[in-house]
Amino acid sequence: MNIMTTRGRDERAGQTMRLGARVKPAGVWVVVLGLLAVLLPRGGVASEAMHLPKQNWPFVGVFGQFDNAALKRGVQVTVQVCMACHSLKYIKFDRLRQFGFTEQEVKAFAESQGRTKKDAMLSGMDPVLAKDSFGVVPPDLSLITKARKGYEDYVFGILTGYASESDVALARQVMADGHAADGEVREVAATLHLDPNHPEKIAETLKRIADGGNFNKYFPGHFLAMPQPLMDGAVVYADGTENSKVQMARDVVTFLAWAAEPTQTERKALGFNVLLYLVVFTLMLYALKRRIWARVH
């Protein structure tokens, strides 16, 4: 009986080895194609907007945490700048107190939009009026970092990707004589990250910039209804942090990422415990499985 079992095992081992040897090339194929499937879409399919630079967000990832000071600054930018037009309908003003704002401060935020602290964070701007001014109703920002490809990086890209004053000046200068010379076109294309192989498209883009169009490097199609919302010094931070455009963009994205899913901190904390439990539990199941199956092998 013992001898038979041993032989059976050897045969099985032999089969497995042979199978392994045969399957390998095919397995490699699967891996190669899997990789292709992941990699090709980026290089393979042309997109209109340029590739978003990856930012380092401290709140992203398994152990990511929100920085309370950044959240508070983000609230300030959101209320003082974004909420001129945009709403965050899923967040109530009162909830901002969890970052350490006093009741008075929260009341002041609400009143700046003509609301009370128990109201949702709705913009003071009338949507009909907004549509008249901008041609579109400004989208609600509650979910904005989850609702765009690129997530936080996209929102940050939009906030910092507008044509600068010097870009606009250059566009005006180039277009002043009604047409763009080759050298000029190349120079501008490099500054605005446009494809230098389509001069006629660049000329068209420059004309729109010169005419006051809102050009953004990272917006698909490049022109959007929203004028540049953040300029250096737009908000005076209560905590005295330097109010550069990039700093404000980072802070506001931090707050918007929180607003998109206020439960995410709780989720990650619970997840850590759940996984710890599952790993230990599964190891025990594996040990038990080995022990029970020892009778068969």
Added chain:
Amino acid sequence: MSKIMEWVDARLPVTALLKSQATEYPTPKNLNYWWNFGSLALFVLIIMIASGLFLAMHYKADANQSFDVVEHIMRDVHFGWLLRYLHANGASFFFVVVYIHILRGMYYGSYRKPREILWWFGVTLFLIMMGTAFMGYVLPWGQMSYWGAAVITNLMSAIPLIGEDLVVWIWGGFAVGDPTLNRFFALHFLLPLVIFGLAILHLWALHAVHSNNPVGIDLDEEKDCIPFHPYYTIKDLYGMGVFLIVFCAVVFFVPNLFLEPDNYIPANPMQTPAHIVPEWYFLPFYAILRSIDFLGPFSKLAGVVAMIGAIAILFILPFLDRSPVRCFRYRPLSRQLFWIFVVDCFLLGWVGYNPADAVTLDGALPLTVVGRTGTAIYFGYFVLLWVITAFDIEKHSPVPKSI
């Protein structure tokens, strides 16, 4: 306790059933880990039904409210985010598990005589599961929900004569709208119970003919089989543990991995998204649908037929495969075809993910050409499998007489 069981058993033989069908049910002792995916599928189904039931207690099917209600569940309901992420990711993991389960059956010849009816129940389960997943994806009423529903239901209009009327009947109006959402919710609640019932039939059919095994030969039940309990109860539990680790890692740390960002934008019938993609598990079939674009006015209908055919052909697979050997381990040609088929499914998935008019390799290769080739390879698998086995082209290697 035993007195109570005696009383019950005299009226309904519960103990005998458990003994013959569970604890002492003879199971091949050489099953490898690919055989874990059947019980895993049942496990995911239970996760889906349980989480779905509690979601339904908070959800409202209403074109004006559904999007907000899902966010209400995410933000205000206690552990609502957990329910929703379990359910949304559970759908993806369900398909991962079921695809592996199907491919295992295809590789080891589990569809062959005498397991044809077992296989047919399985393919039917897969079909109903696809319908359920599709309707579930519509319920959050985001942009992809809406436009995905519009694109897929619109396919029915390709059916000659009745197509146009049929689509209006399905929509309950002249476009996807509130009535569509309501009926999809009703069906999405019903179909999982149908799936559950069919799963029981699937199990019944399995227990009537017993499990196939990695060698693919009929086994001696005395010598080669072991009781299901404790050997496979513990092995299945261990498999569930591993599954839960991967599943929970996604649910808790990257819960939006499989979700399109566009579906966090409320449905807007006036604004078509730049690029409508179905959920990843439909992508290969979506690619097949779009690859038939060369038949002029008949393209749409032919595409729909090809897409449905891609699944329907699984029904006749038991009759296409004529080899005297079940398992592909001993069938060199079939095995190569199989792996080409697997790779082709990934290729089709990639084609389905990209816009129909996309080009690749720096513009040298339109994606439609890749899609058509992929579709040809997909159906080619079934044709060639039949050719090499029906005309004895394949010479199989020696098959062990016993395990």
